[in-house]
Amino acid sequence: MSEQSREPLVWMDRVAKDFSSGFLAKKSVPTIRNVSLEIHKGETLGLVGESGSGKTTIGRLLLMLTKPTGGTVRFDGTDLTHLPRNDLRRIRPRMQILFQDPDTSLNPRMNIRDSIAEPMEVWGIGDSGSRPGRIAELMEQVGLQPELAERYPWELSGGQKQRAVLARVLALGPEFLVADEPTSALDLSVQAQVLSLLKEMQQAHGLTMLFISHDLSVVRVMSDRIAVMYRGEIVETAATEDLFREPKHPYTRQLVEAERQTESEWSCAGLRS
Amino acid sequence: MSGEPVPKSASCGCSRNNLLRVSDLRVRFDTHSEEVRALDTVDIGLNEGEHLALIGESGCGKTVLAQAILGLLPANTRIGGTIEYRDKNLLAQGEEEIRKIRGRKIALIPQSSAHVLNPVETVGDQIAEVLTSHHILPPDAARIETTRLLGEMGFEKPDLAYRKYPHEISGGMRERALIAMALSADPEMIVADEPTAGLDVMVRRRVLGMLAERTRDRTLLVITHDLVTASALSQKIAVMYAGEIVEAGTLREVLESPSHPYTEGLLSSHPSRGLRPIPGISPLASSLPDGCRFAARCPRATCSCRKNHPELARTCGNHEVRCRCDE
Amino acid sequence: MTVTRTLVLYISVAILFLYAIIAVFAPLLTPWDPHAISGTPLEKPDALHPLGTNDTGQDILSQLLYGTRITLLIGFGAAILSVVISTSVGLVTGYYGGLFDEIVSRIIDIFMTIPLFPLLLVLALFFNPSIWTMSILMGALGSTHGIRVVRSQVLSLAQSNFVEGARAIGASDFRIMTRHILPNIMPIVVVKFVTSSQHYLVMGVGLSFLGLWDTTTIDWGTMINQAYSSGGVALGLWWWLLPPGIAVVGISLALALIGYSFEEKFNPRVGVNRL
Numbered sequence: 001m002s003e004q005s006r007e008p009l010v011w012m013d014r015v016a017k018d019f020s021s022g023f024l025a026k027k028s029v030p031t032i033r034n035v036s037l038e039i040h041k042g043e044t045l046g047l048v049g050e051s052g053s054g055k056t057t058i059g060r061l062l063l064m065l066t067k068p069t070g071g072t073v074r075f076d077g078t079d080l081t082h083l084p085r086n087d088l089r090r091i092r093p094r095m096q097i098l099f100q101d102p103d104t105s106l107n108p109r110m111n112i113r114d115s116i117a118e119p120m121e122v123w124g125i126g127d128s129g130s131r132p133g134r135i136a137e138l139m140e141q142v143g144l145q146p147e148l149a150e151r152y153p154w155e156l157s158g159g160q161k162q163r164a165v166l167a168r169v170l171a172l173g174p175e176f177l178v179a180d181e182p183t184s185a186l187d188l189s190v191q192a193q194v195l196s197l198l199k200e201m202q203q204a205h206g207l208t209m210l211f212i213s214h215d216l217s218v219v220r221v222m223s224d225r226i227a228v229m230y231r232g233e234i235v236e237t238a239a240t241e242d243l244f245r246e247p248k249h250p251y252t253r254q255l256v257e258a259e260r261q262t263e264s265e266w267s268c269a270g271l272r273s
Numbered sequence: 274m275s276g277e278p279v280p281k282s283a284s285c286g287c288s289r290n291n292l293l294r295v296s297d298l299r300v301r302f303d304t305h306s307e308e309v310r311a312l313d314t315v316d317i318g319l320n321e322g323e324h325l326a327l328i329g330e331s332g333c334g335k336t337v338l339a340q341a342i343l344g345l346l347p348a349n350t351r352i353g354g355t356i357e358y359r360d361k362n363l364l365a366q367g368e369e370e371i372r373k374i375r376g377r378k379i380a381l382i383p384q385s386s387a388h389v390l391n392p393v394e395t396v397g398d399q400i401a402e403v404l405t406s407h408h409i410l411p412p413d414a415a416r417i418e419t420t421r422l423l424g425e426m427g428f429e430k431p432d433l434a435y436r437k438y439p440h441e442i443s444g445g446m447r448e449r450a451l452i453a454m455a456l457s458a459d460p461e462m463i464v465a466d467e468p469t470a471g472l473d474v475m476v477r478r479r480v481l482g483m484l485a486e487r488t489r490d491r492t493l494l495v496i497t498h499d500l501v502t503a504s505a506l507s508q509k510i511a512v513m514y515a516g517e518i519v520e521a522g523t524l525r526e527v528l529e530s531p532s533h534p535y536t537e538g539l540l541s542s543h544p545s546r547g548l549r550p551i552p553g554i555s556p557l558a559s560s561l562p563d564g565c566r567f568a569a570r571c572p573r574a575t576c577s578c579r580k581n582h583p584e585l586a587r588t589c590g591n592h593e594v595r596c597r598c599d600e
Numbered sequence: 601m602t603v604t605r606t607l608v609l610y611i612s613v614a615i616l617f618l619y620a621i622i623a624v625f626a627p628l629l630t631p632w633d634p635h636a637i638s639g640t641p642l643e644k645p646d647a648l649h650p651l652g653t654n655d656t657g658q659d660i661l662s663q664l665l666y667g668t669r670i671t672l673l674i675g676f677g678a679a680i681l682s683v684v685i686s687t688s689v690g691l692v693t694g695y696y697g698g699l700f701d702e703i704v705s706r707i708i709d710i711f712m713t714i715p716l717f718p719l720l721l722v723l724a725l726f727f728n729p730s731i732w733t734m735s736i737l738m739g740a741l742g743s744t745h746g747i748r749v750v751r752s753q754v755l756s757l758a759q760s761n762f763v764e765g766a767r768a769i770g771a772s773d774f775r776i777m778t779r780h781i782l783p784n785i786m787p788i789v790v791v792k793f794v795t796s797s798q799h800y801l802v803m804g805v806g807l808s809f810l811g812l813w814d815t816t817t818i819d820w821g822t823m824i825n826q827a828y829s830s831g832g833v834a835l836g837l838w839w840w841l842l843p844p845g846i847a848v849v850g851i852s853l854a855l856a857l858i859g860y861s862f863e864e865k866f867n868p869r870v871g872v873n874r875l
Contacts, residue, residue, distance in 0.1 A: 008438070012527070045859060050473045050475060050476070051443075051444070052443075059751040063768060065721060065764060067766060082865075089772070090770070090771045092768060092769060092770035093365060093769065094618055095768055096769070097764075097765070097768050098766065099761045099764075101761060104760050104761040105761045105762055105765055106762050106765075107779075107780050107784070108761045108762075108764075108781075108784065109783040110779075110783075113452055118769065118771070119770075119777075120764070120774065122769060122770055122771050123770065157331070157332075157554060159554065160554070164507045165765070168765075168769070169497070169769070172769060175537050184471070185471075186499070187331055187498050188498055188499075188543065189330060189538065189539055189542045189551045190330070190542075190554075191542070192542035192543075192548050192549065192550035193550040193551075193552075195544070195548055195550075196549075196550050199548075201539035214474060215474060215544075216474060217543070217544045217545045218544045220544065220545070221544045221545075221548055222711065248424065248506060250325060254475070255474070257474070258474055258475055258478060259474065261478075262478070262501055263545060265501070265504060265505065
C-alpha cells in the first residue's frame, strides 16, 4: 500500500513533554515519556489510546506547535526542536493538522472562501486572478458545493466544516498531515464521507499521515501501521493486521479484545458481510 | 448484552402493559424567517419493560422527540398529536402535572454531560436534589442515599465522589453521575439521550454495561446515532431520518435485513463494514423536499419516489418501512 | 431581539443622533450667542428665551446647545483613547503572554486600586491642566479595566483551534492578531466603547461641575455649577438647573440602553439548535 524509503519523513526520538502546573484545568495532563516513533514517506501511522493518554500532544509536538521538554523531533532530516522561529514558519506549509472539533477549527468571522484562500495569501501562492480557480478546485476535491464559498462556518454542518478545513490545509500541498480524531465529533455517515476523502488523499497525493483516534475500527481501515499509547508512552507498534492478529502488550490485548467483542455483539444481531 | 436469546421484556405487542404511546406527533418551530418541521407523524409504542432504541443522526429530530416526551420544548413550539403515558395525554397536562412525572416517573439522561451539570454544585448535591425536590427523602437521608447510589454506579470512593465538582471528574464518570441522577427517584421509564457520545471504547463498554443492568426491569428509550449502543441496550429499533421514522422493528430484523436504503447505507458506512459513505447530506428541517426525504441520496430512487411521500408500511411481523422500493 | 427591545434600540440611537446633530450644528441652532448678554438676568422662559436666562443675562438654551459640543467631545474623545489603548495593549499582552504580560498586568493591578475620579481630582488640582489634557488623562488612566477585559478574551481566543490552525499554516503573529483575533473581539470592544463613553461623559460633567478646568468654557457641568452657586436651588430657578441635568441623564440613558442591546446582539451564543 505504501512506498518505504530509507529515511523516515517524520521522526521522533525519546521525546518527553511535561505540562507546568500553572494551568487553569484541574485535570492533570499526563506527561509524555520517552516516545520514539517514525513515519515513512507515503505511509499512515495510526495512533490509538484512551483520552488523556497523550495522543493529541504527540500530534502537536510533531508539528512543533508545542515544544518538547526533552528529545528531538525531525522532519525530512531537519531538526525542528531547536529551529529558529522564522525557519520553522517556513517549513510549516509542508506539515499540517486536522483537528477534532470542526466547530472551532474555522475563524467564525471569515467565510469559507477566505478561509481557504488564507494559506495562499500567506505564502503568496498564485495571485488574485488564479486563486478563485484554485479555491473552486479544492472545494470540488473535498466535496463542498461551490455555493458554500460565501457562507460562514455557523451555517455549515460538522461534516462540511471538516471538509472546509481539509481544503484549506490542502491548499498548501502538504507532505505530512496529522489527523487528530477528525471524525470523532461526526455522525456515522458523515464520518464515512470524511474518512473516504482522507483515503483518497492518501492514494492520490501519497500523503504521509499520523491518524489519531480512540476508535480502533476506524484506525484499522486508515493505517498501515499502528502505535498504541498508554499513559504517555508508546507500548506497542506493529503493522495493522499483525497488531490485530497477535497483540503483544497487555493493554493492546485489552483494546483488541474489546473491539472484537463489540464487533461480535452487534454482528451477532445477524449482519455479516 | 451477551447476545443470548433471553427476552428482556414481556413484550407481546399487546396494549395491556402499554406504558408510552406517541401517536401522530408533529412538532414545528417557528423562527422569524421560516418554519422548521422537526417531527412529522411519529408513532411510537413502548410496553412496560421494553427497550427501544431511536437511531438517527444530527438533525433527524430524535432529541426533539425526547424533549417532547418530557415536556421540555420551548414555548413557541407547535405540537400536534398525542403522547400518552399510562393513557394520560402528557401534551394536555399543565406544568404542575408534568413536573410530578418528570424525574419521578420518566427520567431523562440528557446529552453532553459536560454542559448539563451545574458547574458550581458538587455532583452529589445535584443527584440528591432530585430526591429532595420530589419530596422523596429529607436532605440528610437524600445525601446518604446518593452516596449509596454512587457506590452502585461503580465509584470506588462514593464519599469522595459526592464532593467532586463536574469538571473534576472524567467524561465516563460524569455519564455515570447522570445515570445515578436519573435512577435516584426510581422512575418507571428512562429516556437516555446519547449516553455514550464522546466516550472511549473501553469507557463506553463500562457505561453500557451499567446502563443495561440498571434498566433491565425498567422501560427504556435510548436515543443514539451509535449502533453499538443501540444493540447493547435494546431489542427494538426505530430509525429516524429528517423528522420521520423510516424503519422500525426488532434489533435482528433491522440490522440483519434492513429494508430502508438509509438503514442499509448507515450500516455499510461503518469502518468495519466497508466504509461506504452515503453521498450527500440530510435535508434541513426548514426546507424539506416533497416526496421521499431520502430520495436525493438514495441509489434506488425513482421519479415516483421524488414526487410521492411514502407512508410507513408493515412488511413482515412488526417490521415497518417507509419506502416504495417494492413497488 | 424582541420587538420592544428593537424599538428601544432605535429610540436610543435616534436620541444619540439628535445629540450629535446638535453638537455639530450648534452655531446654526442657537438663537443667541451663548457668551453674549442677550437679555435681562434671571428671566423666566418666554418666547425670546425658551429656557430663560442665567444670572448674567445669557440665554440658557443657547448655552445648553453649545455646551453639547464640549461635553460630547470630552466624553467620546476619552472613550476612543481608552478603547484604542485597551485593545492594543490587551491584544499584545494576551497573545504573547510571558514576562511582558506579567509586568503590564502588575502595573494595571496597581492602577486599578486607585479610583479614577479622585485621582483626576488630585491631578487637576495640582497641575491645572486644560480640558484636552484632562480628557486624555481620563481616557488613558481609565483604560485599565478595558485592558483586562480585552486581554482575557484574547487569552481564550489564542487557545482556540482556528488560531492554532492559523499558526500551523504559517501565518505571522501580526496576521493572526489582526485577522483572526481582533475581528473576534470587536463585539466586546464596541460594547466597551459605548459603556465607556457613558462613563466618561458623566465623569466629565462631574469634573467640570467641580470647576476643575477652565470655568469660562460653556458645558453642562459648568452650567449646573453656576446655577447651583448662584442660588438656583434656593430661588427655584428650575429652567436653569434642570435642562443641563436632563441633558446628561438623556444621553447617559441612551448610551446605556444601546450598550445593553448590543451586548445581547453580540452574544456569542449563536445557538444552533441541534435536534
